Amino acid sequence: MDNSFPLQNSSLVNILTLRYDPSLKPNLPRKTSNDFEINDNIPGTEFIEKTICENIEQNLEKFTGEKISIALSGGVDSTLALSLIRKVKPNIEIEAISIKFADSVDETTAASKIAHEFNANHSILYLENYLSELPKAISMIKLPFWDLHWYYVVKKAKTFSNILISGDGGDELFSGYTFRYEKFLSLTSENSTPLEKVKAYLECHERDRVSDQEYIFTKKSNFSWNSIYEILIPYFDNNLSRLDQVYLADYNGKLLYNFNPINSRIIDNFQMKLITPIINNKLIKLASHMPSQSKYDEINNIGKLPLRKILKKNGHDSLVNNKKLGFNVNTLNLWNSHGYNLCKDFLTDSRAVKDGWINDDWIHKHIDNMDLDVKYINKFFGLLAFEIWYRLFVTKEMNSDTKLD
Numbered sequence: 001m002d003n004s005f006p007l008q009n010s011s012l013v014n015i016l017t018l019r020y021d022p023s024l025k026p027n028l029p030r031k032t033s034n035d036f037e038i039n040d041n042i043p044g045t046e047f048i049e050k051t052i053c054e055n056i057e058q059n060l061e062k063f064t065g066e067k068i069s070i071a072l073s074g075g076v077d078s079t080l081a082l083s084l085i086r087k088v089k090p091n092i093e094i095e096a097i098s099i100k101f102a103d104s105v106d107e108t109t110a111a112s113k114i115a116h117e118f119n120a121n122h123s124i125l126y127l128e129n130y131l132s133e134l135p136k137a138i139s140m141i142k143l144p145f146w147d148l149h150w151y152y153v154v155k156k157a158k159t160f161s162n163i164l165i166s167g168d169g170g171d172e173l174f175s176g177y178t179f180r181y182e183k184f185l186s187l188t189s190e191n192s193t194p195l196e197k198v199k200a201y202l203e204c205h206e207r208d209r210v211s212d213q214e215y216i217f218t219k220k221s222n223f224s225w226n227s228i229y230e231i232l233i234p235y236f237d238n239n240l241s242r243l244d245q246v247y248l249a250d251y252n253g254k255l256l257y258n259f260n261p262i263n264s265r266i267i268d269n270f271q272m273k274l275i276t277p278i279i280n281n282k283l284i285k286l287a288s289h290m291p292s293q294s295k296y297d298e299i300n301n302i303g304k305l306p307l308r309k310i311l312k313k314n315g316h317d318s319l320v321n322n323k324k325l326g327f328n329v330n331t332l333n334l335w336n337s338h339g340y341n342l343c344k345d346f347l348t349d350s351r352a353v354k355d356g357w358i359n360d361d362w363i364h365k366h367i368d369n370m371d372l373d374v375k376y377i378n379k380f381f382g383l384l385a386f387e388i389w390y391r392l393f394v395t396k397e398m399n400s401d402t403k404l405d
Helices: 009-017 045-060 076-088 108-117 134-141 149-157 170-174 178-187 194-203 225-236 242-269 281-287 305-313 331-347 360-366 374-393
Strands: 067-071 093-101 121-127 163-165 273-275
Touching: 009 225, 009 374, 045 076, 045 163, 045 273, 045 281, 045 305, 067 076, 067 149, 076 093, 076 108, 076 170, 076 305, 093 108, 093 149, 108 121, 121 149, 134 149, 134 242, 134 374, 149 163, 149 242, 170 242, 170 281, 170 305, 178 194, 178 242, 194 225, 194 242, 225 242, 242 273, 331 374, 360 374
Parallel strands: 067 093, 067 163, 093 121, 163 273
Antiparallel strands: none
């Protein structure tokens, strides 16, 4: 690592390729294939519900404030978290926070109904320009990530309470990435080699996969596909079923080395407490030993079956559908409204390019494409985040309070 470059070369490559950095020290335990050995005597949904409720009770036991906040997307995880908070704390005042992104699918209508069902106040945070406060968010996490809606949620929550609850972890523990499972099974067979499965797994990350990924970097960045494959091979070179291998890779991916550490850094910067009742020690240990069919309905392509069963048992299953929700911005529309001009401004005069980290030819080849594929748009947003990080922490010419409007 260059003393003037406060990031390992591998971290740069991994963040811009995998969207996570395995060199980070995780807050949660890593898992191996041994942790996914099937136990048919695993406790059922009653135990899962009890465990989540106990986690909420323990975390709120000494809480003396008047309000708590919850991030409410309208999906299974946040709906379940809200329902069980209300079950455990029937009288506590709850501020539910949802995000409405400009020119994106509006998930807040469903979220409003859910908030009303559980007698929670509902605040809808409208983001006309999702990238506006990216410098401030990056200054907090100290890493070049761009998909930082969590910054806006926490900033809003701070106005209500010092406690924020989220449904994080449901996808990784209880098989919520159904789009990935379906495609992975279609691309592989029981006879596929570990390397073939790794390549198929990467193909299933459709938002981030561009065909000329290796040309983004210069030799200085030391990119190689083999280094990427080496990270993932252990998850697919074992005796697990193909789906359990994907679950293992997902758990040891963005949950451990993106969502959890990044969300924690933002929470800490706002001096708040984050409660994630689904990601508790008992469920982390339990979920990986559950048979795949008890979490994921392969025929109907529906995941998180135990969490859905809890909602159904309590009469709340009609509040959610089978579509995955979770604060999703339409990046194509964001590109057209703000992203293109910002990327053009920052990347055609890039400090990271001048210092030899990013390939200028790749930027100029794609940036003015009038029909740019959304995968390339997402990649440009990643490069924008790196450039902003570079100006904050390397050249130190940028103020974190700068707005990208």
